[in-house]
Amino acid sequence: MYDPKVEGIKLESRDETARVLSIHPVQGEYWLLRAHAPFLAGNAQPGQYVHIRVPGLEASALRRPFSIYGCEGEALEILFKVVGRGSAALSRVQEGDVLQILGPLGNGFPLPKEKAAYPVCVAGGYGVAPFHFFASRVSAGSVLIGGRTAGDILCADSFPDGRWRVGIATEDGSKGTKGLVTRLLKTELETYGSAAVIYACGPDGMLRAVGEMAASFGCTAWLSLDKHMVCGVGACLACVQKIRLADGTERLLRVCKEGPVFEASEIVW
Ligand SMILES: Cc1cc2nc3c(=O)[nH]c(=O)nc-3n(C[C@H](O)[C@H](O)[C@H](O)COP(=O)(O)OP(=O)(O)OC[C@H]3O[C@@H](n4cnc5c(N)ncnc54)[C@H](O)[C@@H]3O)c2cc1C
Ligand code: FES
Numbered sequence: 001m002y003d004p005k006v007e008g009i010k011l012e013s014r015d016e017t018a019r020v021l022s023i024h025p026v027q028g029e030y031w032l033l034r035a036h037a038p039f040l041a042g043n044a045q046p047g048q049y050v051h052i053r054v055p056g057l058e059a060s061a062l063r064r065p066f067s068i069y070g071c072e073g074e075a076l077e078i079l080f081k082v083v084g085r086g087s088a089a090l091s092r093v094q095e096g097d098v099l100q101i102l103g104p105l106g107n108g109f110p111l112p113k114e115k116a117a118y119p120v121c122v123a124g125g126y127g128v129a130p131f132h133f134f135a136s137r138v139s140a141g142s143v144l145i146g147g148r149t150a151g152d153i154l155c156a157d158s159f160p161d162g163r164w165r166v167g168i169a170t171e172d173g174s175k176g177t178k179g180l181v182t183r184l185l186k187t188e189l190e191t192y193g194s195a196a197v198i199y200a201c202g203p204d205g206m207l208r209a210v211g212e213m214a215a216s217f218g219c220t221a222w223l224s225l226d227k228h229m230v231c232g233v234g235a236c237l238a239c240v241q242k243i244r245l246a247d248g249t250e251r252l253l254r255v256c257k258e259g260p261v262f263e264a265s266e267i268v269w
Contacts, residue, residue, distance in 0.1 A: 001243065001245070001246075001253075001258065001262065001263065001266060002107050002109075002110045002222065002261055002262070002263065003107060003258075004045065004107050004108060004110075007110070009045065011043075011045075011104070011107075012043060013043075013102060013103050013104055013105055014039050014040075014102070014103075015100055015101070015102045016037050016038075016039045016040050016100070016101050016102075016103075017098055017099075017100060018035035018036055018037035018040070018076065018098070018099050018100075018101045019035060019036045019096065019097070019098055019099075020033065020034070020035050020093050020094065020095055020096060020097045020098075020099060021034040021035060021036055021075055021095065022034045022095055023091070023093055023094070023095065025091075026079065026154060026155070027151060027154065028151045029081050029082040029083075030079065030080070030081050030082075030126065030154055031079070031080055031081075031082065031090075031091050032069070032077065032078070032079050033077065033078045033080065033090070033093070034075050034076070034077050035075065035076050035078075035099060035101065036074055036075060037074070037075070037076040037101055038074040040068075040071070040076045040101060040103050040104055041071040041072070041073065041074050041075055041076045042071070042074070043104055044068045044071050044076070044103070044104040044108075044133070045104065045108035045109075046068070046108055046109050046111070046130055046131075046133045046134035046136075046137055046138075047067075047106070047107070047108035047109035047130050047133075047134065047199075047201075047222075047224055047260070047261050048067075048068055048103065048104035048105060048106050048107070048108040049065050049066060049067045049068060049103065049104070049105050049106050049130075049260065050065070050066055050068060050076070050078070050101045050102060050103030050104060050105065051063040051064070051065050051101070051102040051103060051105060051229070051232035051233075052064050052065075052066060052078075052090065052099055052100070052101050052102075053099065053100040053101075053102075054086045054087075054089045054090050054099075055089065055093060055097060055099065056089045056092075057085065057086055057089055062086070062230065063102065063232055064086040064087065064090070065105075065229045065232055065256070066078045066079075066080050066129070067079075067126075067129040067130040067133075067201070067224075068103070068104060068129075068130065068133050069129040069130070069132050069133060070132055070133050070136065071133065071136075076101070078129070079126060079128070079129040079132070079154065079155065080126065080129075081125070081126045102232065102233075105232060105233075105256065106256065106257070106259060106260045106261070107258070107259060107260070107261050108261060109130070109134060109199050109222055109224070109261055110222065110261075111134075111137060111138060112138065112197050116195055117195060117196075117197045118141060118142075118192045118195050118196050118197065119134075119138055119140075119141035119142070119196075119197055119198075119199060120141060120142045120143075120144065120185065120188045120189075120192065120196045120197070120198050120199070121134060121135075121141060121142065121143040121144065121198075121199045121200070121201075122143075122144045122146070122181055122182075122185055122198060122199070122200040122201075122202070122206070122210050123143065123144070123145045123146065123181075123200070123201055123202055124146050124147065124181065124201070124202020124203050124206040125146075125147050125152045125154075125202060125203070126154065127200070127201035127202035127203075127206075127224070127226070128143070128145050128154050128155055128201075129201070130201050130224060131143050131159075131199070131201070132155055132158055132159070134199065135159050135160060135164050136160075139163060140163040140164060141164060141165075142164070142165045142166075142167060142188055143159055143164055143165070143166050143167070144166075144167040144168075144169070144181050144184040144185055144188065145166065145167070145168050145169075145176075145181065146168075146169045146170070146171075146180060146181025146182075146184075146202070146206065147169075147170055147171070148170065148171045148172065149170055149171070149172050149174050149175075150170055150174040150175035152170070153168055153170065153175050153176070156168055167181075167184040167188075168184075169181045169183060169184050180206075180209070181202075181206065182206070182209045182210060182213055185198070185210060185213055186213060189213065189214075189217040189219060193217065193218075193219075194217065194218040194219055196217070196219050197219065197220050197221075197222075198210060198214050198219055198220065198221035198222065198264075199221075199222050199224075200221060200222070200223050200224065201223075201224040201226070202226070203226065204225075204226070204269075207223045207224075207225070207264075207267075208269055210223065210264070211223060211264030211265070211267065214264050215264065215265065220263065220264075221263070221264035222261050222262070222263060222264070223261065223262055223263075223264050223267065224259075224260045224261050225241055225255045225259055225260045225261075225262065225267075226260070227239040227241065227255040227256075227259075227260070229255070229256050231256070232256045233256065233257070234254045234256060234257035237252075237254065239254055239255040239256045239259075240252040240253065240254055240255070241253060241255050241259070241262070241267065242267075242268040243258075243262060243266050243267060243268065244265075244266050244267075244268055245266075250268055
């Protein structure tokens with residue numbers, strides 16, 4: 001299990017009062033929000049997330065979790081899809097509005113340590129968000145983006161040119177290769193073999209398939225789980241996932257606290 005503290009990475013989180021710098025639609029139901037949040041932007045690690053108290057939802061007192069898409073100077077960026085009440089309300093905030101943003105939360109992705117390791121990131125839909133941040137910290141790799149249709153392929157041209165190779169797959173063939181993103185992954189793994197270290201974020205079905213493919217090629221795969229969260233700080237147990245520990249025993253761990261990133265072979269689906 002990846003615990004950044006063991007690696008000497010100090011994690012600290014705060015409930016920061018952040019001012020919205022800009023918000024605009026990216027495509028379809030997807031939005032990009034930038035907020036002035038110096039603490040969060042200065043302390044976040046790729047793969048961590050924030051828990052946002054959405055204005056207008058105070059009565060329910062619930063926050064919504066979003067991956068960190070980018071940190072530029074003192075600005076924090078979030079890429080989000082409108083799927084329900086909270087994300088719809090978030091899409092209505094305006095420049096100058098104030099948000100309470102708790103974070104950075106979770107363990108994040110372990111960055112590749114060995115020079116020979118080749119990162120292959122696999123994203124489904126808004127699962128591309130953490131890899132934009134990841135690519136700003138890791139010099140080169142491949143990012144494979146999958147979606148049902150062209151409208152779900154986000155930010156493909158935002159990865160550093162020449163250093164990051166981008167592959168696209170859509171189920172309906174409207175952009176890139178027709179089929180599932182794991183089709184692209186298989187080609188990458190045939191090229192890089194066990195030198196590939198896989199990082200994935202997306203729906204459970206995709207994560208599970210990525211984990212199985214990683215095992216068949218003898219690769220390590222780090223999967224970021226997308227679980228419904230309530231408290232986001234390890235108190236309510238709404239987000240538990242069964243994980244196989246190093247000694248072979250199985251335990252329910254909190255995705256918000258011990259995750260959201262777990263090694264594929266530890267996850268008991
Ligand atoms: C660690 C983490 C990182 C995330 N990062 C992003 C991100 O970068 N961008 C982004 O757009 N979304 C992200 N999400 C998902 C996002 O948190 C939910 O879409 C959001 O909370 C939905 O809130 P809502 O009030 O709009 O929808 P609700 O009204 O609560 O729900 C609307 C619909 O969305 C479904 N839903 C709610 N939460 C989730 C979830 N976690 N996963 C899948 N379906 C869900 C519900 O079952 C329902 O069908 C992330 C979730 C987690 C746990
Ligand atoms: S969301 Fe409450 S324990 Fe994880």
